[in-house]
Amino acid sequence: MAQSHAPAATHEHDDHDHKPRGWRRWVYATNHKDIGTMYLVFACTMFFIGGAMAMVIRLELFKPGLQFVDPQFFNSMTTMHALIMIFGAVMPAWTGLANWMVPMQVGAPDMALPRLNNFSFWILPFAFTLLLSSLFVPGGAPAGGWTMYPPLILQTGASFPMLIFSIHLMGASSILGAINIVVTILNMRAPGLTLLRMPLFVWTWLITGYLLIAVMPVLAGAVTMLLTDHFFGTTFFTAAGGGDPVMFQHIFWFFGHPEVYILILPAFGIISEVVPTFSRKPLFGYEAMVYAVASIAFLSFIVWAHHMFTVGMPLAAQLFFMLSTMLIAVPTGVKVFNWTATMWKGSLSFEPPMLFALAFLFLFTIGGFSGLMLAIVPADYQYQDTYFVVAHFHYVLVPGSIFAIMAGVYYWLPKWTGHMYDMRLATWHFWLSTIFVNVLFFPQHFLGLAGMPRRIPDYAVQFTDWNMVSSIGGFGFGLAQFLFPYIIWKCVRGGARIGNRAWEGAHGLEWELPSPPPYHSWTTPPSDAVIARGAEH
Amino acid sequence: MSPEAHIRDDAERRRRVRRSALFFALLAAFFYFAFIVMSLVRGFR
Numbered sequence: 082m083a084q085s086h087a088p089a090a091t092h093e094h095d096d097h098d099h100k101p102r103g104w105r106r107w108v109y110a111t112n113h114k115d116i117g118t119m120y121l122v123f124a125c126t127m128f129f130i131g132g133a134m135a136m137v138i139r140l141e142l143f144k145p146g147l148q149f150v151d152p153q154f155f156n157s158m159t160t161m162h163a164l165i166m167i168f169g170a171v172m173p174a175w176t177g178l179a180n181w182m183v184p185m186q187v188g189a190p191d192m193a194l195p196r197l198n199n200f201s202f203w204i205l206p207f208a209f210t211l212l213l214s215s216l217f218v219p220g221g222a223p224a225g226g227w228t229m230y231p232p233l234i235l236q237t238g239a240s241f242p243m244l245i246f247s248i249h250l251m252g253a254s255s256i257l258g259a260i261n262i263v264v265t266i267l268n269m270r271a272p273g274l275t276l277l278r279m280p281l282f283v284w285t286w287l288i289t290g291y292l293l294i295a296v297m298p299v300l301a302g303a304v305t306m307l308l309t310d311h312f313f314g315t316t317f318f319t320a321a322g323g324g325d326p327v328m329f330q331h332i333f334w335f336f337g338h339p340e341v342y343i344l345i346l347p348a349f350g351i352i353s354e355v356v357p358t359f360s361r362k363p364l365f366g367y368e369a370m371v372y373a374v375a376s377i378a379f380l381s382f383i384v385w386a387h388h389m390f391t392v393g394m395p396l397a398a399q400l401f402f403m404l405s406t407m408l409i410a411v412p413t414g415v416k417v418f419n420w421t422a423t424m425w426k427g428s429l430s431f432e433p434p435m436l437f438a439l440a441f442l443f444l445f446t447i448g449g450f451s452g453l454m455l456a457i458v459p460a461d462y463q464y465q466d467t468y469f470v471v472a473h474f475h476y477v478l479v480p481g482s483i484f485a486i487m488a489g490v491y492y493w494l495p496k497w498t499g500h501m502y503d504m505r506l507a508t509w510h511f512w513l514s515t516i517f518v519n520v521l522f523f524p525q526h527f528l529g530l531a532g533m534p535r536r537i538p539d540y541a542v543q544f545t546d547w548n549m550v551s552s553i554g555g556f557g558f559g560l561a562q563f564l565f566p567y568i569i570w571k572c573v574r575g576g577a578r579i580g581n582r583a584w585e586g587a588h589g590l591e592w593e594l595p596s597p598p599p600y601h602s603w604t605t606p607p608s609d610a611v612i613a614r615g616a617e618h
Numbered sequence: 619m620s621p622e623a624h625i626r627d628d629a630e631r632r633r634r635v636r637r638s639a640l641f642f643a644l645l646a647a648f649f650y651f652a653f654i655v656m657s658l659v660r661g662f663r
Contacts, residue, residue: 193635260642268634294642298650305650306657317657324661332653 100600108203111195112600113180114497116202120177121490123205125566127169128483130213132559134162139521139555142548145540155538156224157216163227167344168251169209171478174486175347176201176258179286182493183262185591185598186280188271188607193264201257208250215240215247226536228333229304231318231326235311245308252297259293262286271590271606277368278616280589282489284371285350288378292339292346295382300336303329327392334385342381344478346374348445348485349416352438354589355488356420359435360427361586366419373412373419380409390458391465399458406456413449417442432584433507437488440480440515448476451526466536469529475522480515487514487565494569495583499597500576506568513561520554590615 100106110116137158141149150158180198184191192198215222220238223229229244237244266287270279279287306317307329316322318329349370357364364370386394386402394402420442429435451473455461464470487510495501524547529535533544540548582592593611594602607615 194639197639256643256646260639260646263642264635264638267638268631294646295649298646298648299653302650302653302657306654317661328657328660332657335653 110199110202111191113184113192113195113198113602114598114600116192116195116198117177117180117182119202120173120180120205123202124170124174124177124486127165127173127209129562131162131165131170132562134158134165135555136559138162139552141538142540143552144549145542145545147539150538152538153221153224156226156536157222159536160223160226161212161216164212165209166478167227167340168248168255169205171344171482171486172251172255173205175286175289175344176255176262178282178347178351178486178489178493179258179262181497182591183265183283183286184269185594185602186283186589187266187269188274188590188603188612189265189269190601190604192261193269194261197257198261201254201261204250204254204257208247208254211243211250212247215243218243228330228337229307230333231307231310231329232320234307235319241311242308245304248304249301252301255293256297259290259297263290263294266290271603271612273609273612274590274616277371278612280350281353281364281367281370281374282347282350285346285348285353285374288374289343289346292343292378292381296336296339296343299332300340303332303336306332327389330389330392331386334388335382337388338385339378339381341474341477342377344482345445346378348441348482349374351485351489351492352420352441355434355438355492356423357588358492358584358586359430359432359438360424361429362423362427363588364419365422365425366415369415370419373415376412377409380405380412384409387456387461390461403456403458407453410449410453417446428586432491433504433511434488434492434584436508436511436515437484437491440511441484441488444476444480444484444515444518448473448478448481451476464529466534467529468525468533468535471535472522472525472529475525479522480518484514487511490565490569492584493591494572495579496591496594496596496598498572498576499578499595500572501579501583502568502572502576506564506571510561510564510568513564514558517554517557517561521551521558522554524548524551524554588615 100112101109106115107119110119137150138155141147141155180192183189212222218239220240223234223237223240223244225234225237234241266279266283276284306315309315310317310319310324316324318324318326320326353364353370384402384406386398387406390399390402431439451469455464455470455473491502491507528544528547528551531544533540533548579596581595583596590603590607590611591598593607593615
C-alpha cells in the first residue's frame, strides 16, 4: 500500500498520467490530488449547506419576536450549523489542502497510504448524509448545541443515535486522514529534506495531525458514553445514577480546545507561505515559527477548562486555566510579529492570496484579543453565553480559518489547474467578504456586552438595531461567497496559461513541478539543488 | 543509487510506513479507551 520513491525503471510498467476514467477515477481514487479535490469539493458543498443554516439563523434574528421558524428548529439550526461548519467544511478543507500539497511539498509521489486515504474521504459523505437526514426524523435534528452537553442532549429524540454515529464516522475519518498525513510527512520526505527545511504548511499539518490523533478519540469516547447513558442504562453523566454531567464538559473540552487549534494551525501554515511570497522576502524567524506552533499545540492541552469557568471550580484551578490561556498569547504574538516583520521593507504586492492573508492578520488578531478578554475569569462571568463569545469564535474561524483556506486556494489554484484565475473577480470576492464579515460579526461584540444571550431565537427589543446590521452583513457575506466556486470553476475551464512558478516570489518544491502537476507528483525524488532552492524559506 | 539499492530502500520505507501507521492507530485507540476507563474508575470511587 505504501507508495514508493523507486525510479520508474524499477517498475514493471509506468502508469504515470494514465488516469482512470469516469466515475471509477473518483470512487476508487487513490491519487492524492483526486482525493484532495474531492475533499475540497465536499468542504465547499458543506460550507454552503452550513451557510444556508446560518442564513436561517440571521433571518430569524433580523427582528425580535418569532418570525419564520419555531424555537426547536432554530436550536437545530445552530447545532447543525456548527457541526457542519467545523467537521464538514473547515476540517475537510484542511485535509483537502494537505492531500493536494503535502506530497508535492515534501517531494513524494503520493500519500503514504493511498487506499486508506480513499477510505477516510468516503466515510465523510455517509457521515453527513446521516447527520443531515436527522432533519427529517420525528423530533427533528439535534438541538442541544454542538457541545452536546448532558442532560439536555440526552433528551434528543430519534435523531440522537444518528448524531452519535455520524460523530463517530467523522472522528474515524479525521483520525485516519491525520495518520496518513503524519506518516507521509515522517516517512516520505525526499532525501535531504530535513524537518527544519520543510515548508511551514507541512509543519503546521504535522502538528495538527498529532493533535487530531490525540483528541478525536477523546470525543469519540465521550459520545460513546453518551450513547450508553441513553440506551444501555449507564450513568456516566447522569447525576441521578451517581454520574457527573460536569465530567462530560471536562472530557468534551479536553477535545474541544485542541480542536480549535486543529482548525487554525494549518491556517498559520498557509499565511506563512503566502506572506513571504508576496513580500518577496524569506519568512522572518522560520525556526521561531515552528517552535511557536509546537508551543501553541502543547498549551492547547492544558487550557480546556477556560470554556467552563462559570460551571464552578476551585480558585486555584481558575487561576491556572486563566494564566495558561493567557500564555498562548506569547507564541501567537511571535507569529503575528514574524509575519509583520516578513513584510517589513518587502517588495509587497496585493494579489488575492495576499489580500486574504492580510485580512487574516488583522481580523484573526481581533479574535485573539477578544479571546484574551474571555480568559479573564471575572470578565468571563459577564461574557459567558453571550453574543460576545459568538463574535469571538466567529472572528477566529471565519476571517481566521476560512479566509486562510481562501488564501490557500487562491495561492495554489494556478498550480492545480495550470491557469490563472480571474483576479478582478477574486479581488471583488475579497473586498465583499471582508466588508460584510465585519458588518456581520463586529456588532455581535456590542450585543454580547449589552447582555444578549446566545442560542436564542427571540430577544429583547433593545438589541434590534445591531441584530439587523448583523443580519444584513450575514446576507451580504453569504451572497458574496457564490463568487468563490464560480471563480474556481472558471479557472478550471480555462484562462491564461502559467509556468511552473505562478507567483514571482514563490518558493517551495511544489513550484518546481509543472502546472498542472503530473498525476503522480515526484516519481523520482527532487535533487539536492532543487530541494535547496525550494527550502529558501 | 543502483536499482537493487532502490528496491531495498523502498522495502525499508514500506516497513517504516506500516510501523508508524500502526503506532499512531494504537495511540488513537489508547486515548479512546483510556478516557472511558478513566470515567469508569471515577464513577466507582
